[in-house]
Amino acid sequence: MAPREAEPIGVIGVGWVGLVTAACFAELGHEVWARDIDAAKIAALERGEVPIHEPGLPELVARNRDRLHFTTEMAPVLEHAQLLFCCVDTPPTYSGDADLSRVEAVVAELAEPDDHALVMKSTVPVGTGAAIKRRLPALHYVSNPEFLKEGSAIEDFMHPDRVVIGNDAASSDFADRVAALYEPLGAPIVRTDVASAEMIKLASNAFLATKISFINEIANVCEEVGADVAEVARGMGLDARIGPHFLRAGAGYGGSCFPKDVQALKQLAGNSGYHFQLLTAVIDVNELQKRRLVGKLQKHLGSLVGKEIALLGVAFKPNTDDIREATSLVLAGRLQSEGAQVRAYDPVALERARAVLSNVRLCTSALEALDGADAAVLVTEWPEFRELDWAGAVKRVMRRPIVVDGRNFLDREALQAAGFVYEGVGR
Ligand SMILES: NC(=O)c1ccc[n+]([C@@H]2O[C@H](COP(=O)([O-])OP(=O)(O)OC[C@H]3O[C@@H](n4cnc5c(N)ncnc54)[C@H](O)[C@@H]3O)[C@@H](O)[C@H]2O)c1
């Protein structure tokens, strides 16, 4: 149990990162004042509802209800906490630069900084901390990028590979206090300057995205030369210098982070006169990869005009209802432009999908989506898709037994034995 005098925490922006940060710090024994400008979200949280799908989060929030104070106002946060964790969104602009307007709005409310420190958890371009300090020299600023993954956010927050803290000399006391918050987690703490901390975040995401685009290109070559990318990744990953993670070939990376952060780093480099060639290729490969599944369907169905295509999964990955930059959205659009009729099912993301996938028939079960379909495309590797009775019920309801497995997730041998045409990625 944490000591009674545990440092109070302020959280600004109660989205994925903000709510997980608030709940985890509360679990570690801190009083947390969490503020969002979205009044409906705060009202839901006050009623005890958790507005996002993240495993374990409802239980964590409920367990720490007494220590979590949700508000739409900044004043109570400033009154109770000195460490203000900024967790607002930094979405992409049309130019590819990060949109810092939400961060700016937060900074504007700290116009007369005194004994507070802004702790930046939002992912921001390198130089953001320095720019804020130029405008508000008296503000204490600590960079503390977040590395959690959706779907395993609490585990990632509580057991991080490392914690990164960047600060200048004037804010070292506050940075020490931030470091002290993480000490119970027992992870390595990387203390550095603000710009390097900002770059560690962007470079880490860009490197992971590069691994994915690399293995996707290897997969595409495997298809030409008769190798199996899953076997190749297994063999490569055992080399400790390469490692087994983020080598799953498939339908490209999506989500609220990789697409925008890779683009933002490319843009950041470009703005300072350096053309980051590698990232340009990483992005191009990813865009093409999302579309390649259409070609696999055409290989077996010919023209897609009037064909019924079932998308299994809408979320950008399993265990989340986040559909930002999901492959399913690109795929649905491409299929429709080829003349196909698209239906889709996802265990948790249908509500969010309704707002974006207007011409797609959203189904309440996988079987409903597969009923009468000319082909199924597995887009998100939800475990329940592997558990389907492919040889029985699925085979009976589909018009044609064609499966394109965009995540190499299904049991290829079992499907083929049951008479399905199976197309994976890179195998
Ligand atoms: N989602 C992830 O997995 C993840 C992981 C690591 C880092 N990040 C980074 O963390 C940041 C937040 O990401 P997210 O996915 O949690 O975003 P989100 O869109 O889920 O949440 C952002 C929240 O901030 C609120 N907000 C906006 N302006 C505000 C203001 N002035 N005051 C208070 N609240 C305000 C919004 O209403 C929203 O609820 C981004 O910079 C993102 O790149 C995200």
Ligand SMILES: O=c1ccn([C@@H]2O[C@H](COP(=O)(O)OP(=O)(O)O[C@H]3O[C@H](CO)[C@@H](O)[C@H](O)[C@H]3O)[C@@H](O)[C@H]2O)c(=O)[nH]1
């Ligand atoms: O081998 C792999 C691993 C992932 N993906 C795809 O990559 C995307 C991102 O997946 P993942 O990284 O698991 O989820 P995110 O929640 O987007 O987390 C990433 O983005 C966060 C926001 O910056 C960071 O904090 C995390 O460290 C970073 O992993 C998804 O579309 C996955 O399907 C693959 O295609 N192949």
